[in-house]
Amino acid sequence: MFTLAIVGRPNVGKSTLFNRLVGKRLALVDDRPGVTRDRREGEGRLGDLSFTIVDTAGLEEADTASLEGRMRAQTEAAIRDADAILFVIDARAGLTPTDRAFADLVRRAGRPVILIANKSEGRKGGAAAVEGFELGLGTPIPLSAEHGEGLSDLYDAICETLPDATRLRPDDEEDEAETGEAPDPSRPIKVAVIGRPNAGKSTLINALLGEDRLLTGPEAGITRDAIAVDLNFNGRAFQVWDTAGLRRRARIEDKLEKLSVADALRAVRFAEVVVVLMDATKPFEEQDTRIADLAVREGRAVVIGFTKWDLVPAKAGAIKRLREDTDHALPQIRGVPIAAVSAQQGQGLDRLMDAVVAAYAVWNKRVATARINRWLEGVLEQHPPPAVSGRRIKIRYATQAKARPPSFVLFGTRLDALPESYTRYLVNSLRETFELPGTPIRVTYREPKNPYDKG
Template sequence: MSKVLPQVVIIGRPNVGKSTLFNRLVGRKLALVDDQPGVTRDRRIGDVSLARMRFQIIDTAGWEDEDEATLPGRMRNQTEASLVGAQGALFVIDSRAGLTPLDEEIGRWLRAQKVPVVLVVNKVEGRSGQDGIIESYSLGLGEPVAISAEHGEGMADLFEALQPIVEGWDAPDMAEPAEDADPAAPLQLAIVGRPNAGKSTLINRLLGEDRLLTGPEAGITRDSIAVDWQWQDRTAGLTRAVKLIDTAGMRKKAKVDDKLEKLSVADARRAVDFAEVVVLLLDATRGLEVQDLKIASMVIDEGRALIIAINKWDVAEDASGLFNGIREALEEGLAQLRGVPLVAVSALTGKGTDQLMAAAFKVREDWSRRVSTALLNRWFDDAMEANPPPAPGGKRIKLRYITQVGTRPPRFVIFGTRLSELPTSYERYLVNGIRRELGFGAVPVRLSLRSPKNPFAND
């Protein structure tokens, strides 16, 4: 049996330093931080480990007093939902700004909740922050903990205040995975695409809850948000672990001039680096655009397994023609996209989501495949017999043997002589054969050439 980690939620109005504190606690810059308010919009979860104390910390959007139908109002609803099931809360206020009416509103709401609250007064460095500490007592939440999240001051006091909440919580036992469960590690699945393609809506549909903030406004998602999930694979009768990663929309580089958007896009690119499989989500109402091809090319260049999903299928016109048109355009636009899985989905209704997940696990399997040296060289000999390498200037290029040196993505090395003269077209012939004949499908395949170091070995 294993223990569930207790969760502590960071709550406060915008720009009081919640994300800076989150990064300080997890020991890494996971959350985007900027001077302007409202940077964080979705919940982000990180693990904290100090001595024998371990817990999860949840960063939330800034609490704003707005109508629920507005974006700030929906962000507040996400923050309120984060407290459900949590074992404690850190209520952060800005000591320099002093106590505000919004701080008082949040304090009243927290006093009505059933979770322990630690009042945190941030930005106390210098004399200007001392008045805020004194004012905070009027919130009725006990003695405040004075910190500077940016400079790491007061963290020992904060951990001391958290200790009885974290260590005093009686965590329920969780059953270990059954022996016949899938032993594979969780699938790292990132969803990327242009703004407003429906990435967050798709993840909410998969989860079966409004976990991520959505709406008609483009660019709602800023941080790359990872969410653990269990997919019920009804075909195989298995429960498969997945880490879903939502990312910010990627616009044309020339259109991105806002500093915060640049940070968001850079964060999305890092999410691709850490993913195993990447789903490029297209908007069926807009079809395939040049920016989509650029994003797909970036994913392939990073060596990730790629799936292309056409979203909003429930409102697509001439669905069959659209599907075939996108398939043809993909194969004409980039040679390395030929054969990439193409799936039609509706994030609104859930249509096609099981097919999408099945394809994701299949391409990860291909991406992780290793072929025995004997089988690989039998294929290699057949490939050269069917299409011998050229002999530029009447001197033959000799390919001796091939070996697989890695997976994820699959990497191969060919040994031989005069390989610097091997045409790119012949390398492409070999890569296409590896994919087609050895079961690698459309995943990226890396092929390098290596000649012997002996300068006289040019027979």
């Protein structure tokens, strides 16, 4: 891991940039100059790069015995220890004599320097950034630490400045975990069971428990509160929420039912895996697909359970047709695990809970950055982004930002012009290439703002 030191005169936004790179408000930020005194280290991350980032006090001319002098000594020590220096100037204020004096100090340190023109949001900031060329420290990078603009250009500059430190080695790729957290089997998986009224949610949970823990009956709407029960099934711990049936919003008038629905939605947000129950005798009604889409939008792992399977006439190929119907009705989670169950007969319970565990594992999955970028090269070669107004959309690189659910960030230019159909193409390709069946996949785009664009 390499080290970057952020230096510059007071009040140019060094601490704001530090907080941006560590992803937390660790450093105090205020409009007054001189808030930062000691060196502050943090674990920074930018795209697939991980590094130690050091926030320093503003460089000031001062007597070595004074507080300001000791602060400067701390900054100089950070410069000596760094692999590269992020020298920050204020693009709006323009260059000052202090900037020029400390640019000489940084140059004499003999460390690679990346010049950052902070506060470059808007037209004035972008134009002022050009002044940075006068320092002789290379091309200034227009950036807004406060708004997160220009980070992809900073990524490129770091890779260019420290090619050996930022290059992913083969053994690094092997070190990147591709199975996510390797979830602790002793920790319960949080599961919410949702569906239309009278879909058999309480009956199913009772069957899994082996006792009549939850009130059931032929009447719809018996369950009101979201009830959590602890379950140990085949040696694996679960915490399962039984929820109220979800009807179409237009049909919900009773205040108590509204509260019950709100409680069910809270259970979905708290859960890790959502089991969407459908009546196998009449599956995929409009409300069923809406409920499944709710779980997807919340970013939860999803399993589709078809209850009352004992009431479905036995036909050859029934499960295969169910698989096809599921993928057709829910293309946004193609390959979602399905299980046909009969709580009354105790059938299919093992398949359902195995599907829950499998969906949870996929939901936690991480993919190595090198593999993602090899995938990106392939999809761009096979199906490049369309040109907009005669200008080509460019996607430079990609990384997985997080799991739970798998979320990917693509960096490039003019990405706001990408059609929704191309995003679907990328999502489907990610799902197929990295074996992410059924789980919600998030794809977001980041691009530098052009400070010279007058439009």
